[in-house]
Amino acid sequence: MEQQDIFELLVKVQEHTLSPEEALNKLKLSPFEDLGYAKVDHHRSLRQGTCEVIYGAGKTPEQILGIATSMDKHGETNIIITRLSEQTADFLSDKLQLFYDSTSKIGIVNRKINYTASGSIVIATGGTSDIPVAEEAALTAEALGNHVLRLYDVGVSGVQRLFHNMEFITNANVIIAVAGMEGALASIIGGLSDCPVIAVPTSVGYGANFGGLSALLAMLNSCASGVSVVNIDNGFGAGYLASMINHMGGKKS
Incomplete structure (x- = not known):
C-alpha cells in the first residue's frame, strides 16, 4: 500500500466514513514489495505481531541481502534469518548490522533486546549434541521479546540432572524440550510441569534413530498431557510458537 493510499484511509477515519477497525483490516491486507525473486511482506508485523522471517537455506547471499535490506529500509528490527551459512553471514556483515551465531546458524539484523512478555521460556536438551537446535529456538524466542532460560544436557540417561532444576521447570510459562535418540525428555518434562511443553525431535542418534524419526x-x-510436537530439528518453529504462547500472558514472571 502506497503512502497516498494510507493517507486516504486516515482521512476517511478522520471524517468518520470509515471505522478504525475497517481501516486496520485494510492495512493488514496491504500489498507486498515485489523484488522479482521475493515478495516481501512488510505488514506481517501488523497482522501477526512480528516481521517476516527469512529462511536462509536455498537462497543466494544476494537474495538474502535484498530481502533484509528491504525490511531494514522499512525500519524493521530483529530481522531473523534462519539456516544462515557462515560464508553468507560474512557477506551480509559488511552491509548490514548483523548478529550471527554459528552454532544455531541464526542471523539477526538490527538486533535489539526488548522483553515484551513477562513470563519465561525454559529450553531443555537431552544432550549437548542437541544444543544447535535448542539455540535456534532460544535465539528466536529472545528476538521475539522473551526471557529464555537454558537447561542443557539434562536428559533421561542422568535424570537427576533434570530434577535438580525443578524450580525452573515449575516456574516456566512454556517449556521447549529438545532431544534426539528415543526422545523421552518431552514426556518426562510433560509429567512434571503444569505449562505447555513443545517437543522438538532432533536428528541426533545412531542408525535406528532414522535421522530423528524415532x-x-x-x-x-x-x-503426558499438554505436549505438542514440531518437526525434526525445527528449533525455529518451537521458539516462535513458545513466544506466541508466552505473550498470551501467564501466572509467572
Missing part, C-alpha cells in the same frame, strides 16, 4: 514418533505418542 524421536518424532516417540514424542507424538507421548502419554
Whole structure:
C-alpha cells in the first residue's frame, strides 16, 4: 500500500466514513514489495505481531541481502534469518548490522533486546549434541521479546540432572524440550510441569534413530498431557510458537 493510499484511509477515519477497525483490516491486507525473486511482506508485523522471517537455506547471499535490506529500509528490527551459512553471514556483515551465531546458524539484523512478555521460556536438551537446535529456538524466542532460560544436557540417561532444576521447570510459562535418540525428555518434562511443553525431535542418534524419526514418533505418542510436537530439528518453529504462547500472558514472571 502506497503512502497516498494510507493517507486516504486516515482521512476517511478522520471524517468518520470509515471505522478504525475497517481501516486496520485494510492495512493488514496491504500489498507486498515485489523484488522479482521475493515478495516481501512488510505488514506481517501488523497482522501477526512480528516481521517476516527469512529462511536462509536455498537462497543466494544476494537474495538474502535484498530481502533484509528491504525490511531494514522499512525500519524493521530483529530481522531473523534462519539456516544462515557462515560464508553468507560474512557477506551480509559488511552491509548490514548483523548478529550471527554459528552454532544455531541464526542471523539477526538490527538486533535489539526488548522483553515484551513477562513470563519465561525454559529450553531443555537431552544432550549437548542437541544444543544447535535448542539455540535456534532460544535465539528466536529472545528476538521475539522473551526471557529464555537454558537447561542443557539434562536428559533421561542422568535424570537427576533434570530434577535438580525443578524450580525452573515449575516456574516456566512454556517449556521447549529438545532431544534426539528415543526422545523421552518431552514426556518426562510433560509429567512434571503444569505449562505447555513443545517437543522438538532432533536428528541426533545412531542408525535406528532414522535421522530423528524415532524421536518424532516417540514424542507424538507421548502419554503426558499438554505436549505438542514440531518437526525434526525445527528449533525455529518451537521458539516462535513458545513466544506466541508466552505473550498470551501467564501466572509467572
